[in-house]
Amino acid sequence: RVNRDIFEQSTLGFIFTDREFAGSYNRVAGFDGRFKLSPNWVAGFQALTSWTRFLDGSQRAGSAYNATLNRRGRSLEYNFSYNSFSPSFFTEAGFVERRDIHEFKQVLEYRFRPEEKYLISWGPKIESEGVLDHTGLRLDLTQDTSMSFELIGETEFGIGYKLDRERLRPIDFPV
Numbered sequence: 001r002v003n004r005d006i007f008e009q010s011t012l013g014f015i016f017t018d019r020e021f022a023g024s025y026n027r028v029a030g031f032d033g034r035f036k037l038s039p040n041w042v043a044g045f046q047a048l049t050s051w052t053r054f055l056d057g058s059q060r061a062g063s064a065y066n067a068t069l070n071r072r073g074r075s076l077e078y079n080f081s082y083n084s085f086s087p088s089f090f091t092e093a094g095f096v097e098r099r100d101i102h103e104f105k106q107v108l109e110y111r112f113r114p115e116e117k118y119l120i121s122w123g124p125k126i127e128s129e130g131v132l133d134h135t136g137l138r139l140d141l142t143q144d145t146s147m148s149f150e151l152i153g154e155t156e157f158g159i160g161y162k163l164d165r166e167r168l169r170p171i172d173f174p175v
Contacts (some may be wrong), residue, residue, distance in 0.1 A: 001013060001014070001015045001016075002014045002015075007035070007036075008036060009036040010033070010034060010035045010036050011033060011034045012031065012032070012033045013031060013032045013033070014029075014030070014031050014032075015028070015029065015030055015031070015032070015048075016028070016029045017029075017091070017093040017094070019092040019093050021055075022055060023053070023055070024052075024053050024054055024055045025051075025052070025053050026050065026051075026052045026090055026091065026092040026093070027050065027051045027052075028048055028049070028050045028051075028091050028093065028094070029048070029049055030046060030047050030048030030049060030064075031046075031047060032044070032045060032046035032047070032066075033045055040071050040072055040073050041069070041070070041071050042068075042069075042070050042072075043067075043068065043069050043070075044066075044067070044068040045065075045066065045067045045068075046064075046065065046066040046067075047063070047064075047065050048063065048064040048065070048089070048091075049061065049062070049063050049064075050062050050063075050064070050088075050089050050090050050091055052090040052092075060088040060090060061088060062085070062086040062087065062088035062089030062090065062099075063084075063086045063089060064083075064084060064085045064086065064089045064096070065082070065083070065084045066081070066082065066083050066084075067081070067082045068080065068081045068082075074111070074113070075110060075111050075112070075113065075123075076109070076110055076111075077107070077108070077109045077110075077111075078106075078107070078108050078109075079105075079106065079107040080104075080105070080106050081103075081104075081105045082102070082103065082104055082105075083101070083102075083103040084101065084102045084103070085098065085099045085100065085101055086099070086100065086134065087099055087100035087134060098131075098172055099171070100133050100134055100171060101131050101132065101133060101134075101139065102131070102132045102133075102134070103129070103130070103131045104129065104130050104131075105127075105128070105129040105130075106126075106127070106128050106129075107125070107126070107127045108125070108126045108127075109123065109124070109125040109126075110123045110124060111123040111150075117152075118151055118152055119149065119150075119151060120150045120151060120152060121149075121150045122147070122148065122149040122150065123147070123148070124145070124146070124147050125144075125145070125146045125147075125148065125160075126144070126145050127142070127143070127144040127145075128142065128143050128144070129141070129142040130142075133169075137167070138167065139166070139167045139169070140164075140165065140166050140167070141163070141164075141165045142162070142163065142164045142165075143162070143163045144160060144161070144162045144163075145160060145161050145162075146158050146159065146160030146161070147159055147160070148160075
């Protein structure tokens with residue numbers, strides 16, 4: 001891994017891994033970046049490609065991508081992420097939970113800070129996540145809405161509603 005600082009609080013990097021065993025191999029190469037866009041906003045990306053020859057002699061090549069956009073502030077937080085793993089992306093040196101997916105996730109939270117004696121902050125939070133395979137078939141859908149309250153003495157309570165749907169494929173559970 002090689003990483004280089006650029007601009008103020010931003011980086012560019014390159015990664016390469018190589019695993020070889022009994023005539024088989026798995027190689028992954030890619031580049032990534034993190035960019036501080038303003039005091040509150042940060043964006044990042046990663047692009048990878050893999051080349052694999054299995055013990056039976058068959059070969060595959062695949063790609064993986066990640067993009068993020070985050071805002072952090074005293075009252076407003078926003079997080080967006082996108083992950084994509086092609087059906088033929090393999091990595092022996094890393095950890096990939098699922099292949100053949102496009103995953104989108106967003107979280108939006110606002111905190112009111114009334115500066116009262118007992119109530120430190122309160123506010124809503126909305127989360128959504130969707131996962132599709134490369135044919136466009138929806139695999140997962142999660143929607144979560146909540147309201148929470150932060151009190152003195154490290155005390156928090158809240159209420160929420162979560163909708164969660166999941167489609168299981170044989171490719172996700174090889175056993």
